[in-house]
Amino acid sequence: MNTQDSDDEQALKQPLRAKSSSILATERLLAAKGLNATQSKGRILSPHNKYYKQWCLGAAALAMLMAVIDPIHLAFAAADGLYPYNDFWAVVEYIVMITFATDMALKFFVAYNDPKLGMVYEPKLIALNYFRFWFWVDLVTTLPIESIAIAGAGGNQGYNDEECLLLGLIRWINLARLYRVAGFFEHLDRKMVLGQVALTLLRTTSLLFFVAHCMGCLFYFIARVEGFSDNSWAGAEEIMVEAEPWERYFLSLYFSFVILTGFGDNIFYDKNAVESFFVIGYLLICVLLNAYILGSITTVMVSDDERSNTYRERVEALNAFAEQKELPETLKELMREHLELLHHTEATSDELILHRYPPTLRKKVLRHLYLDIFRKCYPFRGCKTRFLEEVIGMAHMEIFNPEVEVVLEGDVV
Numbered sequence: 001m002n003t004q005d006s007d008d009e010q011a012l013k014q015p016l017r018a019k020s021s022s023i024l025a026t027e028r029l030l031a032a033k034g035l036n037a038t039q040s041k042g043r044i045l046s047p048h049n050k051y052y053k054q055w056c057l058g059a060a061a062l063a064m065l066m067a068v069i070d071p072i073h074l075a076f077a078a079a080d081g082l083y084p085y086n087d088f089w090a091v092v093e094y095i096v097m098i099t100f101a102t103d104m105a106l107k108f109f110v111a112y113n114d115p116k117l118g119m120v121y122e123p124k125l126i127a128l129n130y131f132r133f134w135f136w137v138d139l140v141t142t143l144p145i146e147s148i149a150i151a152g153a154g155g156n157q158g159y160n161d162e163e164c165l166l167l168g169l170i171r172w173i174n175l176a177r178l179y180r181v182a183g184f185f186e187h188l189d190r191k192m193v194l195g196q197v198a199l200t201l202l203r204t205t206s207l208l209f210f211v212a213h214c215m216g217c218l219f220y221f222i223a224r225v226e227g228f229s230d231n232s233w234a235g236a237e238e239i240m241v242e243a244e245p246w247e248r249y250f251l252s253l254y255f256s257f258v259i260l261t262g263f264g265d266n267i268f269y270d271k272n273a274v275e276s277f278f279v280i281g282y283l284l285i286c287v288l289l290n291a292y293i294l295g296s297i298t299t300v301m302v303s304d305d306e307r308s309n310t311y312r313e314r315v316e317a318l319n320a321f322a323e324q325k326e327l328p329e330t331l332k333e334l335m336r337e338h339l340e341l342l343h344h345t346e347a348t349s350d351e352l353i354l355h356r357y358p359p360t361l362r363k364k365v366l367r368h369l370y371l372d373i374f375r376k377c378y379p380f381r382g383c384k385t386r387f388l389e390e391v392i393g394m395a396h397m398e399i400f401n402p403e404v405e406v407v408l409e410g411d412v413v
Contacts, residue, residue: 044121045110052110053187059103060184063177066096067210070175071217074168075224075252076245093144100142100177104135141177146170166225200300204293208260211289215282216256220248222274231272260286311343337401350397366392 045052069092077089107130111121120126149167185203188194194202223234233255234240240251259282318339322332346352350369354362367389374380374388400406 043109044123044126045106046119047110047112052106055103055106056180057184057187059099060180062096062099063180064184067175067178067181068213070171071214072249074171075217075221076249093147097142097144100138104138104142107134107138137176137179141174145173196303197300200296204296208289208293211285212253212256212260215260215285216249216252216254218278219255219275220252222278226272226274233275259283260289262286307343307347311339314339314343334404338404341399341401345399349399363389363393370395 073089108123108127110126111119112126112129114120114129120129146168149170185199188199193199220234223232223240226232228234228240234248234252240248243251259279315336318332318335321327322335327335350366354365357365370392371385371388374392375383380388380391
């Protein structure tokens with residue numbers, strides 16, 4: 001038995017030597033070297049470390065929150081920069097800067113997965129890999145570039161300085177932080193926290209709201225730059241001029257959703273050339289967004305219905321067969337019950353799941369599932385383990401409903 005285990009371990013190392021960029025392949029490579037996928041090496045953290053993953057999820061949540069707050073700040077708040085230091089927006093900026101600066105520092109001490117080298121723990125290689133691209137994205141989105149630009153333009157002038165308002169557009173660079181959110185949705189998909197339908201609905205709904213939110217804030221920003229003149233959509237609407245700031249946001253969001261869903265009319269769109277140009281771009285985005293959402297939902301629904309359609313086709317074929325061959329109703333019912341059993345179990349059958357894996361790993365799984373059962377079976381009592389493993393590897397598993405005859409009287413076994 002020990003010899004067999006040793007042979008299996010040696011054989012298992014062969015497929016693990018293959019270099020792959022996937023997470024599972026990385027974990028197998030680490031396991032072959034006696035390391036855990038979440039194990040750190042000196043000062044360098046594993047990207048699969050539990051605490052680092054929690055930190056990444058927190059950074060993604062903060063990036064999502066700031067993706068909502070930044071457009072509101074741009075459209076509805078004064079362009080004050082980081083002064084005064086006790087201002088609400090300044091405090092938020094300081095917290096965000098400290099958090100993402102800490103995240104940048106951590107990334108110099110987190111290993112990365114290289115397609116050729118596997119998991120890299122060398123600090124110099126980690127730094128070089130980070131400097132190639134993502135360091136500059138993190139740097140630009142962490143530095144208070146808007147505040148630096150406003151200070152360079154002559155200080156904070158608030159609502160009365162059109163230049164400071166326009167310089168506030170630099171804040172949109174911060175939306176590049178949302179690459180962390182893509183990793184968050186990949187985490188949800190990989191860990192199967194939600195079902196495929198629920199995850200798709202969450203992703204598309206979040207994208208829909210985010211686009212409508214950003215465009216609504218930009219509509220209000222354009223009207224604000226225009227000074228809420230009668231030549232802007234906001235200035236032409238009395239309810240917009242007299243509303244409170246939070247009411248103005250919801251009116252802007254409503255206006256954005258009206259355009260996004262295509263249920264508006266031209267009365268809102270032709271106030272001035274800037275707004276018309278902006279709406280043209282927005283409508284193009286809406287076309288692409290609607291196509292993406294429809295495609296995503298359709299794909300999920302179709303794939304979810306495939307198994308049900310397959311089952312219906314099998315039942316219809318059975319009914320036609322039973323009618324043509326004049327089968328008795330009891331026999332037809334037994335066949336239908338077996339079809340229903342297959343419908344619920346074939347997705348997790350041994351053949352369907354295990355054929356994707358190498359023979360050594362497949363043998364280990366089958367040994368775990370059936371070796372003890374075969375040992376307790378009367379015809380195989382006293383047989384050697386190696387022989388039983390060969391029988392298990394060649395055997396074919398079939399599932400039967402309760403109280404169904406597996407072997408008929410007189411059959412040769």
